[in-house]
Amino acid sequence: MIIRYERNGKIKHGWMVEDENKVRVIEGDIYKVQSAKPIMTGLELPLGDVNLLAPSAPSKVVCIGVNYRDHAEEMGFELPVEPLMFLKPSTTVVGPEEPIVYPKLTENLHYEGELAVIIKKEAKRVKAADAEEYILGFTCAIDVTARDLQMKDGQWTRGKSFDTFCPLGPAIAAKVDYQNLRIVTRVNGEIRQDSNTNQMVFTVPQLVEAVSAVMTLLPGDVILTGTPPGVGALQVGDEISVTIEGIGTLRTRVEAETEA
Structure with missing residues (x-):
């Protein structure tokens, strides 16, 4: 699986071999698929x-609301007829083990575990059939x-956009059956x-089509595909984890x- 890491002040991509507790170093830009292809060193x-x-440093994070049937049922919502989109700025993104900061401006912080899609190349008006x-x-x-x-x-902008409000990781799984993953x-x-x-209302390819019809997706951009039932409150000191089968x-x- 692909990781993004820092070592000796330099940021690179690598291939994580978790069962062997090691990283294989990749040189080059993993998003340049036509030229200057990355190489395993x-x-x-x-x-x-x-x-x-x-694992990604996106220009934007596009989020989808009410996209799980069981979550909609839990909340008493009707299923949407088209994807409900909102944005998180890139400054919300943090990596594994980086803390979520509980802002002083809120008294009710909630978690929503989600599957994230990482975009490989510029995508504009992509059809679902070509999304992969x-x-x-x-x-x-x-x-x-x-x-x-x-x-x-x-x-939703203010409540979703504080720094640290979009943890991502630990790695990018290039090939998983995204239509049938336990989360x-x-x-x-x-x-x-x-x-x-x-349980998704709109599939991953359908989301890529819907989002790219509105805005151009750039390499490294992220689509959050919605959350299952069971969302709830977080308190200072809580430890939270999201496990998705085949990913980690x-x-x-x-x-x-804290005070600045």
Whole structure:
């Protein structure tokens, strides 16, 4: 699986071999598929010698609301007739083990475990039938929300956009059956969400088509595909993880906001 890491002040991509606890170093830009293709250098590093970062550094994160049938049923919502889109800025993105900061402006912080799609190349007006050509792979995500602000504002930008509100990782799985993956969110070891991507209202290819019809997706951009039932509150000190079968586990924790 593809990772993005920092070592000795340099940021690179690598291929994580988790069962062997090592990283195979990749040189070159993994998004330049037509020229200057990345190469496997043959160099290997112990996994413990690198600092894992968010596996992508997107220009934007496009999120989809109410996209799981079981979540819609839980909330008493009608199924949407087209994808419900909103955005998170790139400044929300953090990597594995980087903390979620609980802002002082909110009193009701919520988690939403999600499957994230990583875009491989520029995508504009892509048809669902061709969507897989534009997908680099998939990773785990947490859509963090200041729920009180979201409800107060009547729109979602402020409540979804605080720094650290989009943990991603730990790695990008290039080939998984994204239509049938178990997704589990745990808070302090307790299962809070447990569902399957087969509950999605709109499939991944349909989402790529819908989003790229509105905006151009750039290499590294992220689509969050919606959350299963069981969303709930987070407190300072909580440890949260999202595990998606075939991808791995994204772990983080909640810390209080400190004075700048």
